[in-house]
Amino acid sequence: MENQIFYYDNKIVKNFAYATLFWGVIGMVVGLLLALQFIWPALSFGIPYTTFGRIRPIHTNAVIFAFVGNGMFTGIYYSLQRLCKARMFSDLLSKINFWGWQLIIVFAALTFACGITTGKEYAELEWPIDILVAVIWIVFGWNMIGTIIKRRTQHIYVAIWFYIATFVTIAVLHVTNSLAIPVGLFKSYPIYAGVQDALVQWWYGHNAVAFFLTTPFLGLMYYFLPKAANRPVYSYRLSIVHFWALIFLYIWAGPHHLLYSALPGWAQSLGVVFSVMLIAPSWGGMVNGLLTLRGAWDRVREDPVLKFMVVAVTAYGMSTFEGPMMSTKTVNAISHFTDWTVGHAHIGALGWNGFLTFAVLYYLIPRIFQTQLYSRKVANLHFWIGTLGIIFYAVPLYWGAITQASMWKEFTADGFLKYPNFLETVTQLKPMYAARAIGGSLYIVGIILGVYNLVLTIKAGKFLPEEGASAPALAKAAGKRGSGEGIHRWLERRPVQFSIVALLAILIGGIIEIVPLYLIKTNIPTIASVKPYTPLELQGRDIYVREGCYTCHSQQVRPFRSETERYGEYAKAGEYVYDHPFQWGSKRNGPDLSREGVVNGPQYRPNSWHYNHMMDPQRLNQQSIMPAYSWLISDDLNITNTAKKIRVMQFLGVPYPPAYDSKANDDLMVQATGIANDLKSQGIQVEPGKEIIAMIAYLQRLGKDVHSANLPTASVIRK
Amino acid sequence: MEMHDHKNIEKDELTGDKLLSGHDYDNIKELDNNLPKWWVWLFIITIVWSVVYIFVFDVIKVAPYQQKEWENEIAAAGVPAQGQISAAIDTTIIALTDQASLDEGKAIWQKQCKVCHLEGGQGLVGPNLTDNYSIHGCEYWKVVKVITIGVPEKGMISWKTQLNDADIKKVASFTMTLRGTNPPNPKAPQGDPCK
Numbered sequence: 001m002e003n004q005i006f007y008y009d010n011k012i013v014k015n016f017a018y019a020t021l022f023w024g025v026i027g028m029v030v031g032l033l034l035a036l037q038f039i040w041p042a043l044s045f046g047i048p049y050t051t052f053g054r055i056r057p058i059h060t061n062a063v064i065f066a067f068v069g070n071g072m073f074t075g076i077y078y079s080l081q082r083l084c085k086a087r088m089f090s091d092l093l094s095k096i097n098f099w100g101w102q103l104i105i106v107f108a109a110l111t112f113a114c115g116i117t118t119g120k121e122y123a124e125l126e127w128p129i130d131i132l133v134a135v136i137w138i139v140f141g142w143n144m145i146g147t148i149i150k151r152r153t154q155h156i157y158v159a160i161w162f163y164i165a166t167f168v169t170i171a172v173l174h175v176t177n178s179l180a181i182p183v184g185l186f187k188s189y190p191i192y193a194g195v196q197d198a199l200v201q202w203w204y205g206h207n208a209v210a211f212f213l214t215t216p217f218l219g220l221m222y223y224f225l226p227k228a229a230n231r232p233v234y235s236y237r238l239s240i241v242h243f244w245a246l247i248f249l250y251i252w253a254g255p256h257h258l259l260y261s262a263l264p265g266w267a268q269s270l271g272v273v274f275s276v277m278l279i280a281p282s283w284g285g286m287v288n289g290l291l292t293l294r295g296a297w298d299r300v301r302e303d304p305v306l307k308f309m310v311v312a313v314t315a316y317g318m319s320t321f322e323g324p325m326m327s328t329k330t331v332n333a334i335s336h337f338t339d340w341t342v343g344h345a346h347i348g349a350l351g352w353n354g355f356l357t358f359a360v361l362y363y364l365i366p367r368i369f370q371t372q373l374y375s376r377k378v379a380n381l382h383f384w385i386g387t388l389g390i391i392f393y394a395v396p397l398y399w400g401a402i403t404q405a406s407m408w409k410e411f412t413a414d415g416f417l418k419y420p421n422f423l424e425t426v427t428q429l430k431p432m433y434a435a436r437a438i439g440g441s442l443y444i445v446g447i448i449l450g451v452y453n454l455v456l457t458i459k460a461g462k463f464l465p466e467e468g469a470s471a472p473a474l475a476k477a478a479g480k481r482g483s484g485e486g487i488h489r490w491l492e493r494r495p496v497q498f499s500i501v502a503l504l505a506i507l508i509g510g511i512i513e514i515v516p517l518y519l520i521k522t523n524i525p526t527i528a529s530v531k532p533y534t535p536l537e538l539q540g541r542d543i544y545v546r547e548g549c550y551t552c553h554s555q556q557v558r559p560f561r562s563e564t565e566r567y568g569e570y571a572k573a574g575e576y577v578y579d580h581p582f583q584w585g586s587k588r589n590g591p592d593l594s595r596e597g598v599v600n601g602p603q604y605r606p607n608s609w610h611y612n613h614m615m616d617p618q619r620l621n622q623q624s625i626m627p628a629y630s631w632l633i634s635d636d637l638n639i640t641n642t643a644k645k646i647r648v649m650q651f652l653g654v655p656y657p658p659a660y661d662s663k664a665n666d667d668l669m670v671q672a673t674g675i676a677n678d679l680k681s682q683g684i685q686v687e688p689g690k691e692i693i694a695m696i697a698y699l700q701r702l703g704k705d706v707h708s709a710n711l712p713t714a715s716v717i718r719k
Numbered sequence: 720m721e722m723h724d725h726k727n728i729e730k731d732e733l734t735g736d737k738l739l740s741g742h743d744y745d746n747i748k749e750l751d752n753n754l755p756k757w758w759v760w761l762f763i764i765t766i767v768w769s770v771v772y773i774f775v776f777d778v779i780k781v782a783p784y785q786q787k788e789w790e791n792e793i794a795a796a797g798v799p800a801q802g803q804i805s806a807a808i809d810t811t812i813i814a815l816t817d818q819a820s821l822d823e824g825k826a827i828w829q830k831q832c833k834v835c836h837l838e839g840g841q842g843l844v845g846p847n848l849t850d851n852y853s854i855h856g857c858e859y860w861k862v863v864k865v866i867t868i869g870v871p872e873k874g875m876i877s878w879k880t881q882l883n884d885a886d887i888k889k890v891a892s893f894t895m896t897l898r899g900t901n902p903p904n905p906k907a908p909q910g911d912p913c914k
Contacts, residue, residue, distance in 0.1 A: 079745075082745040083744050083745050153744065154741075155741075155742075157744035157747065159744075223745075223747070226747045226748075227745070227746075227747060231733075232731050232736075232738055232747070232749055232750050233747065233748070233749045233750060234750055234752055235749075235750060235751060235753070235754065236749040236751045237751055237752075237753070237754065238752070238754050238758075239749075241754060245762075260785055265777070265784040265785065266777050268785075269772065269773055269776050269777050272772065273768075273769035273772050276765050276769055277762075277765045279761065279765055280758055280761045280762035280765060281762070283758065283761070284758065287755060287758060291752075294733070294734060295733035295734055329785075411796075412883075414883040415797070416880075416882065416883060417881060420830075420831070420881040421830045421831060424830060558785075559786060559788065560789065560792065561789070561792045561793055561796055564789070564793075565880070570789065599871045599872060600876075601876075602876060602880055602881060604874065604876050605835075605844075605874060606844060606873060606874025607874075608844045608874070609834075609844040609874060612844055619837075619843070620833075620834045620837075620843070621833070621834050682844070683906075
């Protein structure tokens with residue numbers, strides 16, 4: 001058959017590569033600022049836009065979706081065209097994908113800084129931007145599937161299987177987790193509440209790790225590693241087995257983020273076992289990658305691209321072993337809510353994603369600029385500084401996590417908590433936090449060396465925007481399986497069927513876990529004393545969400561003696577039924593707050609304490625790392641949206657009385673005046689219309705309903 | 720795994736492994752080595768472990784769910800020592816004066832008390848403890864009582880769940896030494912003058 005001449009679009013690859021470098025530096029520098037705030041809380045600068053709760057989502061989203069996301073697009077746009085022997089389906093769609101994605105990132109950074117957030121981790125974007133994400137993601141998928149369909153190769157390679165799984169799964173996850181009812185342009189309430197919201201969120205959150213940070217990068221590994229090593233892939237059959245096992249099993253594992261929470265026991269068990277079963281399928285990718293290097297290990301010593309790849313794949317193997325271990329209840333009791341999780345996440349992000357992204361960039365930038373990498377020495381320096389950075393980042397956090405978890409759990413001989421003041425367990429970790437900041441700084445130095453090296457490579461080279469290639473047109477193949485053609489081999493030349501099978505594989509786990517929480521009432525036993533928030537408390541809760549309090553404070557007391565002694569009653573599924581969104585949190589940089597309002601409880605603080613604490617936490621305790629929230633005291637509470645908020649809540653099934661929306665602000669003012677008067681009696685003059693009043697009202701509500709329920713367990717604790 | 724064209728068997732030069740014919744993707748070739756034995760066993764073991772786990776926890780339910788775990792833990796811990804002195808407070812007790820006890824009392828103060836009464840006891844959220852006034856009584860035994868059972872409605876929590884009898888006495892004794900110290904920025908006097 002006659003060869004057709006066509007051109008690969010390198011311009012889109014170049015654009016994504018530049019964006020990767022740009023956002024990578026920004027995302028990591030914001031991360032460093034967060035790390036330094038653990039040591040010097042004054043680095044919040046006393047303004048809302050730079051406090052921890054607001055910039056933590058900027059860091060996580062920038063690294064995941066901006067740095068790794070653009071890196072993923074760079075690699076996919078480069079490899080997909082070459083694996084399909086075809087230019088991208090549409091240059092216009094490529095451009096929309098690129099510019100749309102950058103626009104989303106800019107919107108994300110601006111809205112998070114302004115406190116516009118849904119309060120759901122890694123899914124903080126508000127609804128208009130969520131819609132934009134969905135549209136751009138569909139554009140990406142459309143462009144990709146279109147390219148695959150007009151390919152000039154008979155079969156689709158394993159890298160493309162992973163790209164397809166990435167596309168279909170992220171689409172399903174993003175849309176399902178983002179379903180919400182708008183209150184206004186910048187505020188919405190998720191349709192899920194409490195336990196259901198938690199499960200949907202962590203089904204999303206865990207699988208964002210799986211299908212945004214893992215599967216596309218396995219695809220990139222399958223293309224760039226054999227290309228860079230010039231070696232054949234070790235085992236085709238291993239790639240089939242581990243691909244399908246991985247995508248089928250991964251989707252079930254979300255509940256491991258909710259062990260010892262109020263999630264029903266059976267769902268927790270599923271989270272445990274599916275995580276443990278993931279070890280082998282995950283390692284399948286590592287094994288196929290490392291064994292592909294058989295016979296090329298001498299080159300690993302010399303070629304920085306391969307060096308980065310080997311450490312990336314090894315980090316992948318480490319974190320995919322560590323993950324399942326953290327998913328067992330024994331380890332999770334220690335690792336959850338501590339810096340262990342943070343260390344684990346960064347082995348993945350810095351080692352696997354970061355190093356593989358730079359391997360890809362070091363591979364393809366010299367090629368599209370028709371030159372050699374500017375300096376192998378600088379690349380090697382980047383490699384060693386980066387590797388050291390990862391170690392210095394993670395090891396202190398593991399050490400700190402075990403230290404802190406032990407302190408939380410330690411009792412005196414008399415049966416009292418040895419460290420009843422949470423702050424003591426934070427102060428103890430300050431040296432670890434300093435070491436972590438040094439590790440992160442080293443990694444950033446490496447990144448800057450990388451950028452320098454690539455910029456000089458680009459300057460020395462000549463960009464090739466249209467790269468000519470030729471291949472025969474794809475002969476029309478029979479739709480049915482040929483004799484002797486295996487099912488999988490057949491599926492590999494039917495990309496649409498392949499996508500459908502992949503979609504089915506990832507739907508099963510989610511459906512089996514999520515649907516019963518809606519249909520079977522016993523999963524979330526109701527508690528009669530649990531009532532909807534008052535309008536003032538609801539407004540206060542929205543401020544709590546806005547400021548990202550959940551990034552440091554959990555609202556989930558685990559059923560451990562050490563936690564019921566420290567906080568009070570352990571968490572019950574029925575207490576969260578009006579929480580749109582849930583605010584359980586995943587990390588305790590400060591104490592759990594879910595029993596804050598229990599007057600006889602160990603966590604209770606009077607209104608005046610909260611006022612003084614928000615104004616200047618260090619005045620009450622010099623060691624505190626809590627940032628000041630003085631603007632809550634000066635800013636007026638916006639009550640123009642109270643009625644709308646009540647109506648949306650009613651629509652979502654929260655049982656406010658009929659027509660309550662019109663009376664809500666009256667009740668709000670009565671409650672606010674009560675709190676202002678109480679503060680006045682303590683010598684604090686503050687108008688009832690300030691945000692601080694709503695915040696105090698919300699904090700003082702936390703846990704009250706459950707403790708007034710006289711549940712059987714309550715009497716066991718405090719006889 | 721599947722049939723391939725066997726006419727032109729190509730081999731990988733370095734390892735001698737057979738290359739799959741028809742598998743050429745942008746010059747990436749594929750071998751078809753067997754799944755590593757240890758890997759297959761690892762997978763099988765995790766699956767068997769999972770089946771056993773679900774069977775034990777969720778089918779025959781002989782292993783405890785977390786609520787039961789918690790009850791067991793509480794039972795094993797026994798009734799905490801807390802709360803013994805609240806029932807009958809001895810009004811004849813006198814403040815400790817030995818330096819060791821006062822130092823320990825000060826250490827507790829630093830951890831627990833200063834967050835409301837401030838470092839020097841000048842008061843902020845809680846009352847000033849350095850002046851000659853008191854809301855709940857100036858006598859040592861009354862200070863012990865307030866620390867022990869608290870005044871929850873005013874924000875003074877009961878410390879009997881966090882401090883034992885001896886520690887409460889130490890910190891109360893330390894508190895007594897603050898009276899008359901005149902730290903900067905004191906909170907205005909509250910309550911009644913001490914005799």
